[in-house]
Amino acid sequence: MWNQFQKSISLSKYSSFGIGGAARYFAEVSDIEKMQEVLRFCYQESLPFHIVGKGSNSLFDDAGFDGLVILNKISFCTIEDCRVSVGAGFSFSLLGSKTARKGLSGLEFASGIPATVGGAIFMNAGANGFEVKDCLQKVSFVDARGALNVYTRDELDFSYRWSCFHEKKGAIVAAEFLLTPRKEAREEQLRIIEYRTKTQPYSELSCGCVFKNPEGDSAGRLIEACGLKGAKVGGAEVSSLHGNFIINTAAATASDVLKLAEHVKTCVKQQTGVDLELELRKIF
Numbered sequence: 001m002w003n004q005f006q007k008s009i010s011l012s013k014y015s016s017f018g019i020g021g022a023a024r025y026f027a028e029v030s031d032i033e034k035m036q037e038v039l040r041f042c043y044q045e046s047l048p049f050h051i052v053g054k055g056s057n058s059l060f061d062d063a064g065f066d067g068l069v070i071l072n073k074i075s076f077c078t079i080e081d082c083r084v085s086v087g088a089g090f091s092f093s094l095l096g097s098k099t100a101r102k103g104l105s106g107l108e109f110a111s112g113i114p115a116t117v118g119g120a121i122f123m124n125a126g127a128n129g130f131e132v133k134d135c136l137q138k139v140s141f142v143d144a145r146g147a148l149n150v151y152t153r154d155e156l157d158f159s160y161r162w163s164c165f166h167e168k169k170g171a172i173v174a175a176e177f178l179l180t181p182r183k184e185a186r187e188e189q190l191r192i193i194e195y196r197t198k199t200q201p202y203s204e205l206s207c208g209c210v211f212k213n214p215e216g217d218s219a220g221r222l223i224e225a226c227g228l229k230g231a232k233v234g235g236a237e238v239s240s241l242h243g244n245f246i247i248n249t250a251a252a253t254a255s256d257v258l259k260l261a262e263h264v265k266t267c268v269k270q271q272t273g274v275d276l277e278l279e280l281r282k283i284f
């Protein structure tokens with residue numbers, strides 16, 4: 001299998017931040033059986049691996065990844081009545097608009113979230129008061145030995161920007177969602193995308209929100225109140241549109257982003273007493 005992997009592939013083009021060194025090995029996987037085969041191989045060879053979807057919410061190290069980076073391209077999508085069966089590599093945003101156009105409600109909030117279905121489940125992504133867990137029914141997961149497990153919603157733990165997959169080694173490969181018919185779904189989805197494009201730096205290179213919201217408040221509001229919009233380290237800058245976004249304006253490095261995040265965290269703690277916690281995941 002070694003000869004099926006690409007070598008020394010820059011991770012910057014697989015990161016929504018546009019940041020990251022090279023992966024020692026790289027592979028694209030388009031079906032569940034192949035994912036099982038690749039993970040079984042990694043287990044046998046003790047090869048560290050990391051699964052990438054849209055590469056948002058992740059910050060790759062400037063030094064790259066010393067192992068195999070697997071791009072999840074499992075991207076089937078079938079909709080029967082209100083039941084959606086989808087590959088983990090399918091665009092979560094597209095799923096939001098596709099289902100809303102069919103008059104199905106539950107995933108309108110997904111529209112504009114820069115994630116794959118797998119990444120959105122992993123992070124229990126959310127917006128506008130909704131989270132992935134709300135309409136999720138089943139998750140298919142290939143474990144680190146290559147075995148396929150199907151979990152029902154009740155067998156899984158989710159909380160704000162967290163899922164039990166943070167503690168499981170393997171790959172989310174598919175999911176099933178149960179939606180409800182609602183004729184206003186498309187209208188609602190368009191309202192959501194309009195709000196997002198107005199309030200977030202949608203067209204810039206970023207990882208989405210950098211910090212989790214503290215209970216009852218918005219990290220972006222606090223960051224703005226501390227006068228940190230526009231703060232810069234190297235090519236990384238706190239967005240002037242939304243304080244909880246760091247954007248890569250000019251060849252930023254992972255180190256620039258982390259230094260800027262640390263600066264923001266320190267200032268917010270000093271001025272407001274609030275301890276911000278990173279939502280961004282460091283892949284180091």
Ligand code: EPU
Pocket residue numbers: 126127128129199207208209210211212213217218219220221222224241242243244279
């Ligand atoms: N606000 C400011 N200044 C800012 C940003 C926000 O004053 O720079 C104020 C807004 O005016 C508003 C309040 O803070 O009154 C909330 O702002 P917003 O609606 O933008 O929501 P948020 O709490 O900042 C959360 C999620 C986003 C999600 C939006 C929309 C987190 C960390 N962020 O942001 O999710 O898109 O709600 O529902 O939970 C993400 O997780 O990556 C993400 C972008």
